Amino acid sequence: MGSTSDENHGSAGVGRRDLIKRSAALGLISVPTMSLLSACASGGGGGSSDGNGAQGQKSKDNPFGAKKGSKLDVMVFKGGYGDDYAKAWEADFDKKLGITSTHTGTQEITGKLQPRLNASNPPDIVDDSGAQQIKIDVLYKNDALLDLSEVLDAPSVDDPGTKVRDTLIPGTLDPGVQEGKVVALNYIYTVWGLWYSGKLFQEKGWQAPKTWDDFLAICQDAKKQGIGGLAHQGKYPYYINVAIMDLIAKKGGIDAVKAIDNLDPKAFVGSDAAQAGIEAIYEVVEKGLLMPGTNGLTHTESQTRWNQYKAAFITCGSWLENEQLKQTPADFDMKFLPMPLLAGSKMPFEAIRAGSGEPFIIPAKAGNLPAAKEFMRRMLSREWSTLFAKEANSLTILKDGVDASVKLRPGTQSTVDASKAAGSNTFRFLYPDWYSEMDTAIQNASNELMAKRIQPKEWLKRCQAAVDKQAKDPASKKNHHD
Incomplete structure (x- = not known):
């Protein structure tokens, strides 16, 4: 995070970002x-x-x-x-x-x-x-x-x-x-979802969307005005998985989360929630609603273009505001948004992926x-x-x-508000920490999908193959998401 992004990522291209993503998944690294x-x-x-x-x-x-x-x-x-x-x-x-x-x-x-x-x-x-x-x-x-x-x-x-x-x-x-x-105190509470500029939305007359259809409508309007709809940090496909996996979780409920974490033979292939989630993301790709060039950018490059009003939305965790302090215009009015709902979702709009990270010992x-x-x-x-x-x-x-008397930056305040609104409606995936090889395989499949080199059916097949491979490892039996 921060201006030292390259050294934070390290040779594997994840590093600091990998630590934060795993905070919601019992996360620790190297x-x-x-x-x-x-x-x-x-x-x-x-x-x-x-x-x-x-x-x-x-x-x-x-x-x-x-x-x-x-x-x-x-x-x-x-x-x-x-x-x-x-x-x-x-x-x-x-x-x-x-x-x-x-x-x-x-x-x-x-x-x-x-x-x-x-x-x-x-x-x-x-x-x-x-x-x-x-x-x-x-x-x-x-x-x-x-x-x-x-x-x-x-x-x-x-x-x-x-x-x-x-x-x-x-x-x-x-x-x-x-x-x-x-034996370790994970001190920081992180939330994940979409982010947008309050200033841009006010100028364009857009309302923060609660449904996926409303989200797509804003992306389409943005495209007509020469603005990207959705930006993501293409070189690190973990970020687009924030959107994909959140859609799956909110569509299928906690059972869909547990099916993936517990290596269910129908975690992806045969899962209506997984199919609906990946098809929703692919619609953004297919209709040309991504910010141009976003697939080839690092996290800070993509986020900086978003700060320059070149996209309506970006996926990220709540470290985003602090990471982008130097690049964010003073009147940008950064806002957090829970993932909008697909039709028939089992979780409410207010539900968010959340968890603790940054271990103090x-x-x-x-x-x-x-x-x-x-x-x-x-x-x-x-x-x-x-x-x-x-x-x-x-x-x-x-x-x-x-x-409550302390004035926080707008992005941080919006995460406070979102956490209060979510209440007990929070979820987290455990597989990224339990099964890093499986996590990498899912990220790689998402990278191929965002580049239109594969379609949703193949994405589901590749993700299920990663699950099935992991399930054969005897060590997997030690983990269970109750």
């Missing part, structure tokens, strides 16, 4: 070899309770005894969200508790974190994200992670009568679970465990959640986590 972590295999499961002498007096407002005058070592992935939010947290931590911070903002998480883990001198809290992330299950298997239950069972900063875990959006802790323990051998736990507890306060929303233009996993 797997270092086990030998990298051999030196921290003796890391223990819980760490020292006094944090090497950093234990202070425990109190109602300081349940872990974070010690005034001690230092906190913070390492943050500096990607599309930047790291200004963490600096704002650290300044507040110092102001309120008298604890100063050493701050490292980097995209080279493995390069910076690995040697310190090996030397048993890790940072106190880490945002373990990006293309150079050390995968959570690898860290866990090497006893390098603190069980976060003590933080989650502590009293909430905002309501001491409520545990921290009970203030979070349901399901958002799931991605950080290993063998029943929460506390190393088991952190030198200042009391302060690290208190820092994480405050991350899950409304004040710090609002600070994050202001600095990084995105939501956190805290329920109603943004102070």
